Amino acid sequence: MPHRPIKRLHLNSQMPSTFGAFHVMAFRLIWPSNFFSYVARWMQVTVISWFVLELTDSPFNVALVGFFHMAPLLICGVLGGVLADKLNKRKILISTQASNLFFSLGFLMLLVTNNATVWHGYLVVCTIGFGWALDMPSRRSIIFDVTGEKGLTNALALDSIGMHGSRMLGPTIAGTLITLIGTSAGYGIASLFYAISMLLIILVRVPSPQTLVSTGTNILSNIVQGFQYALSNRIILSVIVITVIMNLMCFSYLQMVPVIARDKLGVGPGLMGLLMGGDGLGSIIGATAIASASSLRRLGRVFLIGSILGFIMTFCFSLTTSFALAYPFLLLLGICVAGFGTLQSIIVISSSSPDMRGRALGIVTLAIGFGPLGALAIGVLATATTPSYAIMIFSSIGITLVLIVTAFSRGLRSQTTALS
DSSP: OOOOOOOOOOTTOOSOGGGGGGGSHHHHHHHHHHHHHHHHHHHHHHHHHHHHHHHHOOHHHHHHHHHHHHHHHHHHHHHHHHHHHHSOHHHHHHHHHHHHHHHHHHHHHHHHTTOOOHHHHHHHHHHHHHHHHHHHHHHHHHHHHHHOGGGHHHHHHHHHHHHHHHHHHHHHHHHHHHHHTOHHHHHHHHHHHHHHHHHHHHTOOOOSSOOOOOOOSOHHHHHHHHHHHHHHOHHHHHHHHHHHHIIIIIGGGGGGHHHHHHHTSOOOHHHHHHHHTHHHHHHHHHHHHHHHOSSOOOHHHHHHHHHHHHHHHHHHHHHOOSHHHHHHHHHHHHHHHHHHHHHHHHHHHHHSOGGGHHHHHHHHHHHHTTHHHHHHHHHHHHHHSOHHHHHHHHHHHHHHHHHHHHHTOHHHHTOOOOOO
16 A cells, blocks of 8 residues: 655745654654664663673773774675665564664673673674675665655754764763663663664655665665765865764774773763763764754865864863763764764765765764774783873874865865755
8 A cells, every 4th residue: 555645844844943844654663763773772872882892991992892893883884875776775673673682682681690601792893894884875865755855954953862872871871871770770661662663764755756766786886976976066065074084083082981980980881871971962062053054065075174173072071080081072073073963964965966875974884883993902002001092093094084074175174065
């Protein structure tokens, strides 16, 4: 039976501009589905990071959690983009959430029976990472399908609020549950959130028929076409290069937060979770400001400035010796990188042709996948020196690289496309 056509967002919507995308019924289901999935993922990373730290007392082993979580993005990011161009995005999201739920319940059983090992934790975060890699392009491009071009900036900004909010709520909820009840409780709630996410996406109805691009049957040729397209588009290429730098050198700090929280700041899992979520709260503030902008101009400059300021904040964080100072710097970090994280997908989507949109987003996913290499590198450097010194070095190198790319990215600096 055919579904009713979905009403898309129009500029003359009477809803407040900040929440205009919620005028679309499908988006009202997609947003909480994404949010529950984001929260569950960050709860898992927090619980398993603390689990590994308690078992091994090794900064490097904790960094491996981030490596195994992010490595699938490097392996499957572009494949996820091809799938988004060729297959039904809604079915992709249902499949990945079902997989996440299955593996989460398996690890929960191991925790409850005291049979969980470090390598079980690594395996689970890796499987969750594969799901993330395969569905991220679909998760972002399905928003375009239901809101249309004119509602894209507002819709993606609202989705970014949920994504960044999960970085605050996920670790905070997990840390609180670990403190009050135990590790199993934190992981159990994460599994429940995956189930809710899957049920919500099942209810979503996208415009019928959904636009699927005929790209042939050769997966490898589709991937090659995606790379050729990205390399030929200077704006998309600049976004991808900066995304690699940010994930290698900036966001790798997160792997060291449990170690710094316990050994340098002298706090337990509760405040550790709050600290890990500090940049998430800041990102909510920044993304809300972007969502509230009636017509955001100078997208490229906001993207670049947010990236530069993000490195400055991580450098300042590395110098702190108390929770009272560390938390504000991570809060400011979140506000700064909201410009980077929110506009990343908006710039790529608005700069790419419809038949290449999924693959362009897939290459961005691959760029995010360089994060595990940064996690490994910062783990090695932190073991040889200290976690704080490692973050300081990474921040210094990162800001230098972003400034160099900025100098050669005239097209991105002048990018003014505004999808209001």
